Amino acid sequence: MYPSISAPPSSVGALAFSQARTSSRNAFSGSLRSKSTSIPYPRLMQQAGQVSPDGYWLWNGTEWVPNPYRPPVVAQWAPPFETPRFRATMTTVFLIANAIALGLGILWTVLNIAYIQTPNPDQAFTAVWGVLALAYLALLFGTLIPAGVFFSMWVHRVVRNMPALGSPDWRRSPGWSVGSSFIPILSLFYPYWAVLDAWRASDPRWRWLNQTARKSLGVPALPAVWWTLYLLALVMNRISAVMDRSSDVGTRVAGSAVDIASSVVLIGAAVLAIFVVRDLTARQELKNELISSGRLA
Structure with missing residues (x-):
């Protein structure tokens, strides 16, 4: 019978530590x-x-x-998130007012068709035609200019918020995203691309989204349809302007009909623009809330 030999206390401690470390790694x-x-x-x-x-x-x-x-990932300084809610609200107000102005313009165009087809319009008809034209132009530009200003401010804010929401690599800077709206040819594409980039960057499912990841998210339908209607309205308006310069009464009447159709399309684009502004603002606020609360890391 051999005497039992117990392990030294130090060996027992080392063995216990090794087993605990292995189990913690497995867990x-x-x-x-x-x-x-x-x-x-x-x-x-x-x-x-x-x-x-x-x-x-x-x-x-x-x-x-x-x-x-x-x-x-190296943490980089990013401008703090600022909600675009106020700018979105003001943009919405003036877009609604501008849609009303376009509706008044449709009424004036209908009256203008009758005016064109009247050989010798009387003074009362001419006065009504002129007053309605002045009211239409005043309301149109009185709402279009503020809508454009607040929309540009809103675009600047949503693009500026991208680094705070996990997309520090702007496709274009906030200033350039707005400035391109006033440059011919570029204004047909760059504003839409700025909104699209901010829309993708505001996806609340992912904390970090670089340019490659944002492009892989695809093209959302709402911004795409909005900008398509806007471009279509511009083309139709240009066609109407060319036809309206004709000396033929029938061509001018047809041009007025095209102008009415372009106004209807533009009203549709304005309505969709309101939804784009509203939804993108909500997406940014939601993602910022998730990041701030630690639910998106």
């Missing part, structure tokens, strides 16, 4: 695997090695795991 790995399955885009990638749009996760063929190849 951490298990929790990490369980978290990786809760990523909100399990069907986005189907091939092993694909990376999520925000760059944080890697699809290993069966589940999302933390991306080990993601370079470390």
Whole structure:
């Protein structure tokens, strides 16, 4: 019978420490695997090695795991988030007023068709035609200019908020996003691209979105339809202006009909612009709230 030999106290402590460390590592790995399955885009990638749009996760063929190849993110200073709510409200008010002005313009155009077709209009008819034209122009430009100013201010704010919401790499700076609206040709595309970039950057599902990740999110329907209607109205208005310069009465009447159609399309674009401003403002406020509360990190 051999006497029992007990391990030295130091060996027992080392063994216990080693076992505890191993169990804690296993627990951490298990929790990490369980978290990786809760990523909100399990069907986005189907091939092993694909990376999520925000760059944080890697699809290993069966589940999302933390991306080990993601370079470390260096915290950069970003302008603090400021809500565009006031600018959005003022933009909405003047867009509604401008839509009313366009409706008055449709009434004037209908009257103008009758005026064109009347060989010798009397003074009363001419007076009504002239007063309505002045009222239309005053209301049109009295609402169009403030709407453009507040919309530009709103675009500046939503683009400026992008770094605070996790997209520090602007496609274009806030100043250039607004300034391009006043440059011929560029004004046909750049304002829409600025709004589209801010819309994607405000996606509340992901904390960080660089340009590549934002482009992968696709084109939302609302901004695309809004800008399509706006461009269509510009083309129709240009056609109407050319036809209105004709000396033929029939051509001028047809041009007035095209002008009415362009006003209807432009009213539709104004309505959609209101929804774009409202929804993008709400998206930015929601994402900022999620970031501030720690629910989106």
